[in-house]
Amino acid sequence: MAATIVLAEMNGPDATKIETLDISNVNFGSDDSPDIVPATYPITAEADGHSFEKWLRLYVSNMGGSSLIDNLKIWLSNLGGGWKTGEGISCNLRTSGYVQASYQTGGPVDTNSTIADQVMPEAEPGGANLGIGGSLSGSIAAAPAYSDYAVLQLDVSASTPAGAVNQKTITFQWDEQ
Amino acid sequence: MQKSSPAWIARIGSGEAQVLQFEQLYELREKITELTIAWPCNTYKVNVSEKYFILNGGMKIRMKGMEDIEDAIILYTRRVRKTLPINGDGQLLEGGENEEISYLLGIQGNAFGTKREYLVHVSQDGMIWVWRDKR
Numbered sequence: 074m075a076a077t078i079v080l081a082e083m084n085g086p087d088a089t090k091i092e093t094l095d096i097s098n099v100n101f102g103s104d105d106s107p108d109i110v111p112a113t114y115p116i117t118a119e120a121d122g123h124s125f126e127k128w129l130r131l132y133v134s135n136m137g138g139s140s141l142i143d144n145l146k147i148w149l150s151n152l153g154g155g156w157k158t159g160e161g162i163s164c165n166l167r168t169s170g171y172v173q174a175s176y177q178t179g180g181p182v183d184t185n186s187t188i189a190d191q192v193m194p195e196a197e198p199g200g201a202n203l204g205i206g207g208s209l210s211g212s213i214a215a216a217p218a219y220s221d222y223a224v225l226q227l228d229v230s231a232s233t234p235a236g237a238v239n240q241k242t243i244t245f246q247w248d249e250q
Numbered sequence: 251m252q253k254s255s256p257a258w259i260a261r262i263g264s265g266e267a268q269v270l271q272f273e274q275l276y277e278l279r280e281k282i283t284e285l286t287i288a289w290p291c292n293t294y295k296v297n298v299s300e301k302y303f304i305l306n307g308g309m310k311i312r313m314k315g316m317e318d319i320e321d322a323i324i325l326y327t328r329r330v331r332k333t334l335p336i337n338g339d340g341q342l343l344e345g346g347e348n349e350e351i352s353y354l355l356g357i358q359g360n361a362f363g364t365k366r367e368y369l370v371h372v373s374q375d376g377m378i379w380v381w382r383d384k385r
Contacts (some may be wrong), residue, residue, distance in 0.1 A: 241335070
């Protein structure tokens, strides 16, 4: 049996934050909540426009016979119909110069994220791009445990056309020993 | 194809091959001299002490540089990929399968002062990738 690992999303200000386990999508929008319906919370096309940040992390609830879990990678594995004009996703994922993200006092923001300042990878990274315990070479040896936060944000511009953007697929990968 | 977990068949030292549970591999990883990952229709074997692979009962495969590895030990990993939609309808992929499991199997050690890994990346449905580095 493989380890039991789900994606968890944290929302709200730090003092009253709420975590949702086993989210079913990473839909970006103008509301700080999990599994949102994008049409209900559209992102305004404007210069320097942004969705609310997504603060995601892996939650290991059961090691499932594994001794170590490591080598976390996150990337866009399918762009669907591609990017619309001015559309992009920023993140804090990186394979070098990695710094662990700390949950912010005010919670996720819908202004230009100072934490998600990297371009979201569109292919499998050459190494881990999300840390455990603040290190890309970190590992989880016992459950329950969390990875570091992955912080993602959808960016738009004044030129981004109205209507739905194309559906994409995000892949989360880890190794178990 | 119905997905199933493979059997892990290991030889410890010069002993007889025996079936292990995945969770036993970590404790025995420095003693395993040969490890086979076996599904009903395909098998992948790595011989640690003699440094070669055998894929589906075929010829011995020794990648260039494998023979230089010193103090080789088994390298194995269960690799899990989970996918989620962005801006989608929140539904899982067809059949509810949004999780794929594959396995990395090979040897690791040092050669000329540098850490080296040689491995195959396999899945039940027969996909095979041969890599020189786990990452």
